[in-house]
Amino acid sequence: MKIGIPKEIKPNESRVAMIPAGVYELIMQGHQVYIQTTAGNGSGFLDAEYQDVGAVIVPTIEDVYNIADMIVKVKEPIEQEYPLIKKNQVIFTYFHFASNQKLTEAMIESQSVCIAYETVEDEAGTLPLLTPMSEVAGRMAIQQGAKYLEKPIKGRGVLLGGVPGVAPGKVLILGAGTVGIQAAKMAAGLGAHVTILDIDLKKLRHVNNILPSHVVTMFSNKYNILQLIKNHDLIVGGVLIKGGKAPKLITRDMLKLIRPGTVMVDVAVDQGGCFETSRPTTHENPIYIIDDVVHYCVANMPGAVPYTSTIALTNVTLPYILKLATKGWEQASANDKALRKGLNVILGEVVYPEINEAFGWETVA
Numbered sequence: 001m002k003i004g005i006p007k008e009i010k011p012n013e014s015r016v017a018m019i020p021a022g023v024y025e026l027i028m029q030g031h032q033v034y035i036q037t038t039a040g041n042g043s044g045f046l047d048a049e050y051q052d053v054g055a056v057i058v059p060t061i062e063d064v065y066n067i068a069d070m071i072v073k074v075k076e077p078i079e080q081e082y083p084l085i086k087k088n089q090v091i092f093t094y095f096h097f098a099s100n101q102k103l104t105e106a107m108i109e110s111q112s113v114c115i116a117y118e119t120v121e122d123e124a125g126t127l128p129l130l131t132p133m134s135e136v137a138g139r140m141a142i143q144q145g146a147k148y149l150e151k152p153i154k155g156r157g158v159l160l161g162g163v164p165g166v167a168p169g170k171v172l173i174l175g176a177g178t179v180g181i182q183a184a185k186m187a188a189g190l191g192a193h194v195t196i197l198d199i200d201l202k203k204l205r206h207v208n209n210i211l212p213s214h215v216v217t218m219f220s221n222k223y224n225i226l227q228l229i230k231n232h233d234l235i236v237g238g239v240l241i242k243g244g245k246a247p248k249l250i251t252r253d254m255l256k257l258i259r260p261g262t263v264m265v266d267v268a269v270d271q272g273g274c275f276e277t278s279r280p281t282t283h284e285n286p287i288y289i290i291d292d293v294v295h296y297c298v299a300n301m302p303g304a305v306p307y308t309s310t311i312a313l314t315n316v317t318l319p320y321i322l323k324l325a326t327k328g329w330e331q332a333s334a335n336d337k338a339l340r341k342g343l344n345v346i347l348g349e350v351v352y353p354e355i356n357e358a359f360g361w362e363t364v365a
Helices: 019-026 047-052 063-065 081-083 101-112 131-148 178-190 201-210 222-228 253-257 266-269 306-335 353-359
Strands: 003-004 032-036 056-058 070-072 089-093 113-116 168-174 191-199 214-219 236-238 262-268 287-290 293-296 343-346
Touching: 003 063, 019 032, 019 047, 019 306, 032 047, 032 063, 047 056, 047 287, 056 063, 063 081, 081 101, 089 306, 101 343, 101 353, 113 306, 131 178, 131 262, 131 293, 168 178, 178 191, 178 201, 178 214, 178 266, 191 201, 191 222, 201 214, 201 262, 214 222, 214 343, 222 253, 222 287, 236 266, 262 266, 343 353
Parallel strands: 003 032, 003 070, 032 056, 070 089, 089 113, 168 191, 168 236, 191 214, 236 262, 262 293
Antiparallel strands: 113 343, 287 293
16 A cells, blocks of 8 residues: 655644654555655655655645545644545544544545544554654643743742642642543642542542552542632643543633632643533644633644654554555554544544534534
């Protein structure tokens, strides 16, 4: 199969879909890999490294799309890429369709085969292709939140770990999934007092078992959220609805209960956000302030650490890319239940029910 890896053109996105080691594996199994020139530069992987393992370097993004049977990306296609996508072409990337109707309609019109990293789901109910980026984003949520708590950046002026004689900062985490646990680990490691909420008691028990005693678990309900947002310095939204929009757990009206300078980091923003006041931001302009509350809503947080993120992503996507390349999407998804869950838009038809639910469309049986 001819596999194309374009350079990511979403603003401030420096990741690339595959490291040279992954390309080498594909070529050793008889596939051809075409990479747009400088696609790996932002992650620290140069054209020469890809050429050394047998990849063909092509000059433009148009060349990649024209040649490839399957496009492997990091982020969803943006508007200028829509016309480049061909009928029957497989696009394997993060899509997050439920938060982007325009993208969904464009992919329907393209008659392509859209397989979303974020909905590939194994028998245990975990999302293996989303997990590494969620791990990165969860850890970064604390790293960025701690920075924006500094007073020169309009934060409360709180050091999360405190110092002798001064109480540590307080971190509230909504969701005890991968993002929440990684955020709690980082915050606890800094010495902050951490409260993590979820509606799944099994997850809360898991948190109690693996994290230190200054990480407190509570059941997530509106009353508890209303009480806790009044006295926490950093609030992290890490709620995930598989393939669907995130619920709005903090509304605009609730901001008046939050102390000025509090920082809210919405890791769920690429699925619509779990704060009503969330809107996607970029690494170039990462924050905005509403009612004196700092909002950090960067939609591609792992893009700020592309070397780490690109390696972590290739580690998990490569086995699925190999299956798709060797067997074709139909046979590969028929044989692999996890990969079958990744099918979102197939030849003009939405086949993932949560996407239709998000837009109020009828699901085809």
